[in-house]
Amino acid sequence: MAQNKLKAAILIVSDTASSDPTTDKCIPVLQEVFGDEWDVVESAIVPDDKSEIESFIKKWTDSDQYASCIVTSGGTGFAVKDNTPEAVSPLLHKQAPGLVYGLRSLILKLFTNFDRHAMLAPSLAITPFAMMARPVAGVRNKTIIITLPGSPKGAKENLEAIVKLLPHACQQAAGMNSRALHSGGIKKLEKEAGVASNAASGGTHSHDHHHHHHDHSHGGGHKVPRAHTKPEARPVPNDPSAGPTQRHRKSPWPMLSVDEALDLIKEHTPKPEVAKMSVNERLVGHVVAESVAASESVPAFRASIVDGYAVRIPASGTFEKGTYPVALVSHAQAGEVPELKEGQIARITTGAPLPPGSSAVVMVEDTVLVSQTEDGSEEKEVEILTSEIKDGENVREVGSDVQKGDTIIHKGQTISAIGGELGLLASVGVPQVLAYRKPIVGVLSTGDEIIPHDEARPLKLGEVRDTNRPTLLTAIAGTGFEAIDLGIASDKPGTLEETLRAAFRRTDIVITTGGVSMGELDLLKPTITRALGGTIHFGRVAMKPGKPTTFASVQVKDNDGKRVTKLIFGLPGNSASAIVTFHLFVLPALHHASGIEPAGLPRVKVVVDRDVKRDPERSEYHRVVVTAGRDGYLHAVSTGGQRSSRVGSFMAANGLLCLPAEKGVVAKGEMVDALLMGKIVSEL
Template sequence: MIRVQILAVANTSSETANSDKCGLAVQDILAGQPEPKFAVLSIQTVPNDENAIVEAVKAWAKSKDVDWIITTGGTGFGAQNRTPEALSRILEHNAPGIVHFLLSSSIAITPLAALLRPAAGIIGQTLVITLPGSPKAAKESLGALLQSGIVVRALELIRDGSENEVEETNGATEKRAGSDAEVQPESHQPQHVPQVSKPRTSNGALSHDPSLGVSARHRQSPYPMISFDDAINKILSEIRPLDIISKSVDRALPGHVIAEDVHAPQDIPVGPTANVDGYALRSTDPTGKYNVVTSRTHPLGEALPPNTIYRISNGAPLPAGTDAVIMVEDTRLVSTSKAPTGQEEEQTVETMAQVDLRENIRAPGSDVMAGERVLERGDLVGSGGGEIGTLAFVGRKKVQVYRKPVVAIMSTGNELSDIQSGQQNTAGGWKGVWDTNRPSLKAALEGLGYHVVDLGIVPDDTKAHEGTILSGIMQADVLVSTGGSSMGAADLFKPVLERKLGGTVHFGRVAVKPGKPTTFATVPFLDAEGGVVEKPVFGLPGNPASALVTFYLFVVPALRCLGGWPRNRCSFPRVNVELTEDLRLDPDPEFHRVHIRASQRGLTASSTGGQRSSRVASLAGANGFVVLPRLADDGREKLTKGETAEAIIIGEIEGETFLT
């Protein structure tokens, strides 16, 4: 039986919760192992503090009741991660081979595992090994250790091993003592290989190898052409919502998706309240003249004296003993008196109507009953105020929501100049072109409520691409690049993703116009807890109109999916519109930029003019795309004026005000 202690290292409450999951995951894996058996004695959590880590590990090792100490967390690049530093103070013998094995096993999954800082060694007769703080990464590393047999063999050597046994374990090619027989060299591959995926590098890349020169580039795209629907389904199947956070109910909340069911903690109203401005009284009181009291002159919990009514405002609670409210409009002022403030105050009022029991009263719970669900998981907090008002109505100051993604944007191309800096590219005497895509995408993203990281213009250079893309996925949840995704000699986006960053290109061409070379990929990334996450990356066409159209068609659904939107609401809505002019068809399905208006006969769509992919002006004033089918085999070449077509709404619909 191998006795194990687990030490989870964490600082914040969210990290502590993750560490608890990590410790339990490690315990579950050990419990399911065949011979030899592992017994987890306890799971303890300590802050990411060197002294706390040292004290816990030393106490366990000193007790001599523990064979193996596993720590989880605190091995990342963050300044607060101190587990390796703590262990370096107390390890009597380091185990660099185990460290190398942990790194190589993790790097087989993602190159970014090189950012981990594992530690391993021996204190007395106790083995100490660190694992990442992410449950997924910890399970992968632990699985590799167990399946390779390294841990069991290391513990055997710690207990009663010898130098000769170590040499035999290493498979040294030498003669055994007292024997003339040659020992055959063992394979460098362990007998029990950890079941981890291989790195996705150039071996499986479809993109050309830019190091081979222009002549080696593809003459035909190696990426299969897929349909628009298949592309959307692929995006939504690869992306998962981001983490859940708690946010204040304030002006920053709109645009978030609620991640919990929200229930009313009590009846609203708690007690009977007035539904109008007027006077609270007893429904048995006849019409006539009454003295007037107010909340300033009569305690709410005391019954009204005879021949008295209580002035009340809409929404205010009723005083004890009253069961109806008469409207101000059904009374007449009889007399006044001077209040201490010097103002004239009502003294006597005549009621001119008989009111029924509970008339003009909101009963307890009539708006919301205690426990009633007022908002549910998946509801979008809109900018109209309804959801904010509902949360405030039931007394919620904070609510659980899905985190909205941060978006990094970059443009590629030596020919581009930055309009903000005013510096033009004048290489070769040509002034180049202003980068249109970053300003337009940033405006669109910020208009939709997303935070943007602007990575600037990236030259046509492999290292520049690699460094900027890596910087983008480190700072943001999704990266959007424009240009460099087609068949040009300097199109480096796909090669860098596949060959340098271990990314997977899920599609590299889509049968749409504009935007055929649109690319969607995911790149493995090591998070702060040592877990591997796949970050989505989009390569949009460089032509300005194509970039914006494909942004709305492909990127926005991905951003919504990351933000927790229900799958069926991630894409923009579609409506039927009446065409105001003929629209020609193309061999590929086309998304024609239009201006959609509301008129007395319904929604109409007018073309924004020339649809050339470089003409960004075709999107000025556009609030939708008419979905044109591909050129039919029957020879039909256009949709005609007055015909009904399907359109995607991407902006606010304007229209006439219809007065009757």
């Protein structure tokens, strides 16, 4: 079975067919409807007995090898023995009335669209009695369950009415992220499923309750204007020109979970760009975009791995110890080396090429100098003290490290600062590789109250030194990315727009701090939507600290006139919030744009060394120092007060405890998840 196929199971409920399976006609008919896109992994026939129906449903839904969809056929009427709905309904964890309505709508289509659906005309003879069926549909665990009529024709027509929509339902039931699944709206889903709404085909009034869209069609196909995005995806920010009396009193932005926010960041971050890069220290941190093959072998010649003497083993296969003249010298340098004849030896250094004709190398420790030249500058004769010399001993053969044509670096590998990857590329003479370009990040502080941190004067009332910008610039550089200082933008109308437009010409991602809350001078959101024509993908996250974090994208033209996507991360103005949200949200975007996988901070398990109070409403990212304990576990100690403005809570912090929104405390000694921001220190 192909890995992308969904699994289906068919259960026939019939006393007659259970006694004589040859009488069943439904299984092959339903298998045909499922077609090649599905893999029917199970089918069975049971009598009209509730316990047997329940047994098979549980078997196919409650194991790791669950079916994505189960259809039953039979037992849905009003006869005394028709028990299928009574057996299935108590097993459902969620009801799916929309699928039931979909089945009933088939009957209505046959009547209202008779002129355009003549191929279904034979079914009209049975549709009035189809009203007598009691269909049930819903979800158990990760499986969609649907009850169909007992007749092959009725079962076939009902399944055909909804089979194209089932993959979407099964993906949701299996836990796929709903936002990612619905990205692009209802029209995209209809196109992928190969279906069309009534309105799109000139039919009757259509309601899509699941997506809250309404598509109207009247008469000869005339359509009224219809929005293509969901209302909750397009909140309206404050209009700064309307004054404080007209501003929102409650945020219009839906509160997303951290996971939902991360999914949107992944979805809207541009794919990494490929560039040709030189093999040097600037390649460190880049991900290779195309596998690299060795253009030559390493070593390219037979080389000695010790200091000693190259010898030639005679045809007999045995080297005899004794005194030999030193006929040649081979150093680790370029040049031709004469052939070594039998009965001669050659002094050789580590890494030097073996003279032609050499068989092995004897270590210098296994020799004694016998005589030297008259001027005493060279060895003349050397005694070899051992006969235990084998062919190829102490020799590094051609290609023993790398064979020509071997793949030495695979696509997706990161060039690390340790040096192994660069050394390997250099060893075979690779001058350039294709790698993913890393995005350039700009950091901007906003607010008339912000002054440079190094301005040498006392603060005026209301002024705040800019700690966010230098802190974030340092964090960006520490994670291996290039950062540009964009300075401080005023809260005056138009200033932020001009600053951002200029920043887009120099950067791929802009980080701002401040100006994302509900104040009348919080200009980032209205500037993005009203002035730049951008899209805000989320404006609030259910987390602590960092609730007002904003993520947006803006389409601009690059220097070549090509439309490109630039990202904006509006981080909170409080220092601790800005640093936490950088590591939690901006860093994954940098990784996605650079081809780095997995994206984001590494997650580890740590033992909490003190009680830590939880927040009952928002997930919290608590700053800690993570140490490697003598007991073999990682331990975490809180850095103290976690107020969002307390930048000191990051002093020595190298981790963030991940605390879900719950009442109570994480007790001392409990093990929880943590995200690592830096190097783990050893316990003293």
